[in-house]
Amino acid sequence: MPDPILELDGVGKHFGGVVVLQDVSFHVARGARHALIGPNGAGKTTLFNVISGVFPPDEGTVKLNGRDLAGVPSRRRIAMGMARSFQNIRLMPHLSVVENVMLGQHARQGLLGQLKPVGLLPQARERRAALDLLDAFGLDAYPGQVVANLPYGIRKKIEVVRALMAEPELLLLDEPAAGLNPTETAALRDFLMEVSARGVTLLVVEHDMPFVNSLCEHVTVMNFGRLIYDGTAAGVREDEAVLEAYLGHRRKGATNAA
Amino acid sequence: MSGYLSGVIAILGINVIFAYGIFVTAAAGQLNLGGAGFQAIGAYGAAILSLEFGLGIWAAIAAATVIGGLIGFLIAFPILRTRGVYMVLATFAFAQVVVGIVLNSNYLGGSMGLIMSDYIETGAIIWATLGVILFVFYLMSTPMGLAMRAVHDDEPVADLMGVNNRAVQVAAFALGGAITGLSGALYAYYFGFVEVQYFNALLSIFVLLYVLIGGTQTAWGPLVGAGFFTLIPEALRMGEDWRFLIFGVLIVAMMILRPEGIVTRDAVDRIRARLSPRARDA
Ligand SMILES: Nc1ncnc2c1ncn2[C@@H]1O[C@H](COP(=O)(O)OP(=O)(O)OP(=O)(O)O)[C@@H](O)[C@H]1O
Numbered sequence: 108m109p110d111p112i113l114e115l116d117g118v119g120k121h122f123g124g125v126v127v128l129q130d131v132s133f134h135v136a137r138g139a140r141h142a143l144i145g146p147n148g149a150g151k152t153t154l155f156n157v158i159s160g161v162f163p164p165d166e167g168t169v170k171l172n173g174r175d176l177a178g179v180p181s182r183r184r185i186a187m188g189m190a191r192s193f194q195n196i197r198l199m200p201h202l203s204v205v206e207n208v209m210l211g212q213h214a215r216q217g218l219l220g221q222l223k224p225v226g227l228l229p230q231a232r233e234r235r236a237a238l239d240l241l242d243a244f245g246l247d248a249y250p251g252q253v254v255a256n257l258p259y260g261i262r263k264k265i266e267v268v269r270a271l272m273a274e275p276e277l278l279l280l281d282e283p284a285a286g287l288n289p290t291e292t293a294a295l296r297d298f299l300m301e302v303s304a305r306g307v308t309l310l311v312v313e314h315d316m317p318f319v320n321s322l323c324e325h326v327t328v329m330n331f332g333r334l335i336y337d338g339t340a341a342g343v344r345e346d347e348a349v350l351e352a353y354l355g356h357r358r359k360g361a362t363n364a365a
Numbered sequence: 366m367s368g369y370l371s372g373v374i375a376i377l378g379i380n381v382i383f384a385y386g387i388f389v390t391a392a393a394g395q396l397n398l399g400g401a402g403f404q405a406i407g408a409y410g411a412a413i414l415s416l417e418f419g420l421g422i423w424a425a426i427a428a429a430t431v432i433g434g435l436i437g438f439l440i441a442f443p444i445l446r447t448r449g450v451y452m453v454l455a456t457f458a459f460a461q462v463v464v465g466i467v468l469n470s471n472y473l474g475g476s477m478g479l480i481m482s483d484y485i486e487t488g489a490i491i492w493a494t495l496g497v498i499l500f501v502f503y504l505m506s507t508p509m510g511l512a513m514r515a516v517h518d519d520e521p522v523a524d525l526m527g528v529n530n531r532a533v534q535v536a537a538f539a540l541g542g543a544i545t546g547l548s549g550a551l552y553a554y555y556f557g558f559v560e561v562q563y564f565n566a567l568l569s570i571f572v573l574l575y576v577l578i579g580g581t582q583t584a585w586g587p588l589v590g591a592g593f594f595t596l597i598p599e600a601l602r603m604g605e606d607w608r609f610l611i612f613g614v615l616i617v618a619m620m621i622l623r624p625e626g627i628v629t630r631d632a633v634d635r636i637r638a639r640l641s642p643r644a645r646d647a
């Protein structure tokens with residue numbers, strides 16, 4: 108892989124005595140649509156938290172664009188080109204849709220920009236940019252509404268738009284399709300294809316395999332905090348270790364019988 | 366303007382400014398139950414600067430505002446080390462310490478208070494109140510105001526969005542201290558004396574109630590809350606015995622009927638939509 112945007116090297120993390128990540132190493136290629144899958148509790152969300160700096164790894168390094176992120180505060184990482192969404196929607200409940208999306212611009216605004224009365228200027232550039240992005244993803248019906256009252260699928264998408272508003276090079280999405288119906292899932296896939304076409308690298312945690320197969324060309328699989336597969340999406344279906352991780356109970360039954 | 370009306374308007378203005386001082390920290394997610402302490406700092410600051418240092422009225426008021434801001438800035442660091450209910454207690458303790466210092470200081474007049482040598486009229490308070498209202502509406506319309514509300518709603522996510530939570534919280538405390546200090550300085554100059562008994566725990570509780578019941582989601586909240594709580598007791602003055610009871614019942618009713626405050630985002634949106642049906646599309 109000649110030009111990785113994200114490099115994980117020997118990442119380990121434990122909470123008390125529980126080892127949640129162990130020696131996780133893989134690269135995400137610039138411009139890739141890369142999936143990170145694995146059974147519940149495999150450590151996928153924990154790995155996202157390490158990458159975005161919610162907590163530091165106990166071992167190993169995380170590099171973004173070749174730069175070691177050790178010691179870089181979590182709030183500085185969005186300005187370095189990394190934005191994320193959350194497994195459980197984390198929009199600001201008391202802010203309107205457009206205000207939530209405008210929050211995604213925060214890291215790009217200087218001190219002077221922080222003091223511009225955007226809310227009093229209906230035509231402010233900041234507001235227009237947020238409205239345009241909402242528009243581009245078919246969410247133009249809701250800008251003034253308070254987020255808490257909107258349907259789940261809409262909020263899920265708004266979270267992705269908020270992350271995009273930061274103009275990231277790398278977008279980390281934690282189960283973006285969870286809780287969506289098949290129509291919404293298909294729409295999300297098209298939406299992410301479009302995001303990808305804009306040059307944004309995607310690292311997507313997802314359980315919905317048809318969704319993963321139709322979106323991502325590269326798949327990394329984790330189980331019990333370890334990496335068990337890292338390769339093409341086509342190869343994952345034939346991989347022994349992956350089959351065992353997902354269908355392990357059958358194997359175990361067979362072993363017991365033997 | 367009758368003397369009575371002019372007096373009510375002056376108190377209303379001082380309470381509205383006071384409430385905005387508490388609001389700016391509450392908007393960023395911190396409850397300040399030490400409002401009376403910050404107001405006392407403004408009042409005594411203005412009194413001492415005027416009586417001992419001979420500052421003119423507006424210079425003393427401006428300086429007292431800055432002092433309130435500086436103390437808010439400094440006190441933010443220890444207070445922000447605490448969380449939730451402990452933070453509320455820490456701000457409460459701060460106000461008690463301020464009162465204790467005044468009571469035990471002859472220089473500050475102890476329990477006798479200080480008598481001012483200059484006065485301001487209601488008109489000056491009206492202008493100051495308008496200025497503070499405009500400033501807070503402006504602040505809440507900026508990305509900085511948006512960041513404050515984001516910190517209020519979800520600190521970890523605000524952090525990942527690039528917001529410096531700590532800086533926002535400290536700035537909110539400093540600004541709150543300054544605005545509250547301003548209300549104290551105006552109080553001193555309007556009433557012509559400062560007396561520490563006025564800056565008691567009940568005052569801190571009342572101003573926080575103005576803000577919480579008015580609503581912390583928009584800058585309308587403190588205006589409506591302080592207006593409601595200043596004018597209703599005046600209107601109820603006829604039955605002096607029943608006044609506090611009716612007042613208490615009103616508070617409980619408000620909390621049940623509008624648990625997020627009188628003025629919420631939804632309410633403002635609805636009113637706006639009714640005033641101009643096409644504004645929704647904007
Ligand atoms: N802060 C924490 N403290 C203690 N244990 C934790 C913490 N965060 C995660 N864990 C544990 O780490 C393991 C991995 O959790 P994680 O959320 O990363 O899994 P996941 O792969 O995202 O699972 P899912 O598919 O269910 O979202 C789980 O056993 C979880 O209980």
Ligand SMILES: [Mg+2]
Pocket residue numbers: 151152153194281
């Ligand atoms: Mg998870």
